[in-house]
Amino acid sequence: MLRSVLLAATAAVIMSATPAMADNKSDCQKGVAMIKAELKKEHPEPVPETLRRALSDAQLEVEVEEQDWAECTNYVKAASALLGNSGR
DSSP states (O other): OHHHHHHHHHHHHHHHHHHHHHHHHHHHHHHHHHHHHHHTSOOOTHHHHHHHHHHHHHHIIIIISSOOHHHHHHHHHHHHHHHHHTTO
């Protein structure tokens, strides 16, 4: 009986996390594309370097590490905040 309850609880947790992971993956991919597009534009001097670092860190989380979409979205959010604060 306890085994059945634990199995059901585990399945519920796994199934509830799947949509969030899909959203993070999509947000990450869109964010990486946004950062790449912004790097092609003119920005005041500290902004391009920070964007390059955010892009590098986001890609590292996705490609080299274990597809950590949440970490990737954190770097994308930081880049978006930087762009919002730079007058764009």
